[in-house]
Amino acid sequence: ALPPSAVAAEIHHGDPSYTLPAGQEVKTDLIVAGERVRIDGDVDGDLIVFSSSVTVNGHIKGDILGFGQEIQVNGLVDGNVRVWCQSLSLNSTVAKNVMSWSERTELAEKASVGGTMTLFTGSSELDGRVAGDVLAYTGDLDINGTLGGDANIRGDRLTIGPTAQILGHTTYRGRRQPQISEGAKLANPVDVTLTKRGPNYGQIAYYWHQ
Numbered sequence: 001a002l003p004p005s006a007v008a009a010e011i012h013h014g015d016p017s018y019t020l021p022a023g024q025e026v027k028t029d030l031i032v033a034g035e036r037v038r039i040d041g042d043v044d045g046d047l048i049v050f051s052s053s054v055t056v057n058g059h060i061k062g063d064i065l066g067f068g069q070e071i072q073v074n075g076l077v078d079g080n081v082r083v084w085c086q087s088l089s090l091n092s093t094v095a096k097n098v099m100s101w102s103e104r105t106e107l108a109e110k111a112s113v114g115g116t117m118t119l120f121t122g123s124s125e126l127d128g129r130v131a132g133d134v135l136a137y138t139g140d141l142d143i144n145g146t147l148g149g150d151a152n153i154r155g156d157r158l159t160i161g162p163t164a165q166i167l168g169h170t171t172y173r174g175r176r177q178p179q180i181s182e183g184a185k186l187a188n189p190v191d192v193t194l195t196k197r198g199p200n201y202g203q204i205a206y207y208w209h210q
Contacts, residue, residue, distance in 0.1 A: 009045070018051075020058065029062065037068075039075070046079070054085075063096075080115075090128070097132070100124075107145065116149070133168070160184045 010026050012018050014034020020026065022040040029045035037051040039058045046062035052069040056077075063079035072089045073081060080096045088100050091108040097115035098107075103122045107113070111128035116135070123140040126147070133149035141153055144161035150168035158172050162183030170186065172178050173193045180190060 009048075014051070022058070109145065160186070160190075 009029035009031050012032045016035035018032050018034040019038045020041040024041035026043045030043045031048045033050040036053045039056045042059040044061050047060050048065045050067045054068050054071040056073045056075050058075045060077045064081045066083040069086045071085045074091045077094045081094050082099045084101045086103045088102045088105045090111045093112050095114045098113050099118040101120045105121045105124045107126045107128040109127040113130045116132035117130045119136040121138045124138050125142045127144045129146045131148040134151045136153045138155040140157045142159045143164045146165040151170045154173045158178035160180045162181040165185040167187050169188045170190045
């Protein structure tokens with residue numbers, strides 16, 4: 001099922017774990033699976049990983065495509081990050097976009113995303129910088145960093161902290177009033193739409209869920 005370009009990729013199966021040591025470089029895409037995966041070296045292409053625990057400390061010059069339980073990115077990523085996991089922790093610079101399907105996503109204070117951020121999460125905390133737009137479908141969202149574009153948020157709880165700065169428009173649709181700190185710097189007032197509790201019989205999604 002892999003694309004033709006994957007024929008030239010390096011493929012590794014951990015026994016049970018896999019480590020790319022610091023100082024080593026994979027000159028093509030790297031596809032790896034194992035109980036634990038640690039990337040301390042550099043990958044001159046995409047990193048495609050299947051593991052319950054993933055730690056990336058090296059430089060990824062392409063994209064990261066991850067499937068696992070815990071994924072931690074500490075190294076520079078020149079491309080995109082797209083993951084399906086229980087927990088995603090971003091502690092570095094991602095040059096392009098981030099898309100996360102996870103129980104929890106954290107963007108650390110010193111971390112940054114050069115493009116957009118799309119979240120389908122149970123809870124998220126954005127303490128770093130996102131240059132583009134943020135689209136979030138989440139239970140809880142805490143914003144303490146800087147958003148350079150618009151924020152479109154649907155969820156149960158939104159908290160905008162005292163160190164938050166949103167340069168675009170913020171749209172929030174949820175069940176509770178958002179908590180907005182007086183110290184937050186917002187270019188525009190938050191557009192809030194409160195939804196009623198209980199099933200919405202007027203939406204097809206209700207019947208599809210049933």
